[in-house]
Amino acid sequence: MSFKNKVVLVTGASSGIGAVTAILFAKEGADVVIVARNENKLKKVAQDCAKFGKYPLVIKADVSDDDDDRRIINDTIEKFNKLDVLINNAGIVRFGPILDGQITDQYDEIMKINVRPVLRLTSLAAPYLIKTKGNIVNVSSIAGHTVTDQMAAYSVSKAAVINFSRSSALELARHGIRVNVVSPGPVNTNIFVNAGLPLKVEDFGIGTAFNRASAPEEIADVIMYLASDKATSVTGTDIVADNGYLLVK
Template sequence: MSFSNKVVLVTGASSGIGAAIALKFAEEGANVAIVGRKVDKLKNVSEDIAKVVNKPLVIAADVTKEDDARRIVNDTVKQFGKLDVLINNAGVFGDAAITDANALTVFDQVMNTNIRSAVYLTHLASKHLIETKGNIINISSVAGQMVRERRFAYCTSKAALDHFARAIALDFAPKGVRVNTISPGPVKTDIFENMGANKEMEKAIWDQFLERSPLKRISDPSEIANLALFLASEKAVGITGSTYVSDNGMLLAH
């Protein structure tokens, strides 16, 4: 699957799934723009990509800020002249029950990052994607199809992201733009470290996920990247408005 001369914009690309997606597209010849808030981690990803292909465009930005969102799209198009693939990957967890005093604060933060930013970036990128008859891939979660304790905000945001993709797939279809969603289960990233978990807590969380997995495994970010590559390729030319689950059977167990 060659993406030579294609331009791919990946949010939440400073580590984990986003970093793996950016690297995978770059390896296939794409010009890649990587977006994230953590400058040091973005630099590391950029250096990893530059070892095998051309250095990506690095954009330090907060996707929840409208000025930053406009800069993300404008800088990408200014640098590369077009946009072929938008990967809405940026996301955060949120630990709160609906009865907690901070429930609405957590809800607003999670919704702004996980769904509103994707809506706004898609709106800004739409004219460029229509010009190239491009692709949009939203990285969701199996949490959009199930519920967990103290995760009402996160589960709601991912369910919204899933349905958003289906709704805009219908709008974009006559214009030749495809929209799809990937819903991973647990993927081994630094997400819990970023939430402040220590090494012991991290190990306990991953061990628990491993035990719950029917396949008795936890995915690597490269697996999600491979799926994104397929969905954005000509091999998936007839696929739009679909959700692809890659969760080692977690939904089955739930």
């Protein structure tokens, strides 16, 4: 799948699924824009992208900050004059009981990172995506399809991403923009470590029909398919890549 002459922006590209996705797009010839807060991790991902020929545009930004969101899109257009693909991947996970009184704090924190930037970046990027007949891929989760004990705020956020994706797919279709979702099951990344949680993704993988968790590369492949010209008739779709987790749940 060639992405030569395409500009692809990946949020949450300093780690896990986003990092691997950015590198895969770079391998396929895209001009890649990588966004996250941790500059050192971003530099490492940038070096991995550069092995395929081009150094990406690195933007240190917090997607929960409105000004940063505007800067992300402005810097992208300033550098490349266009945008073809927006991948809203940045996200955090939190655990906690509803009864401890902290649920609304957790909800506010999660929605600010997992949901609000998806709406804002979609809105800021759309005028440029109209020009390129581009597309958006949003990373949700099986948590948006089902429930897990003490993950209410995260589940709400991921269900919101799915619903917003369908809403924006409908509204932006008249402008030729496609919007799709990938909902991964357990993926072997540092998501729990990054959240300071003593949990292992592999343990969730045991609950899948295939008795395994995905590698981030498997999710990047699905993202790339949805972003590609192989998927020109696909919009408003949510591809679940979960090793059959929802089948056995």
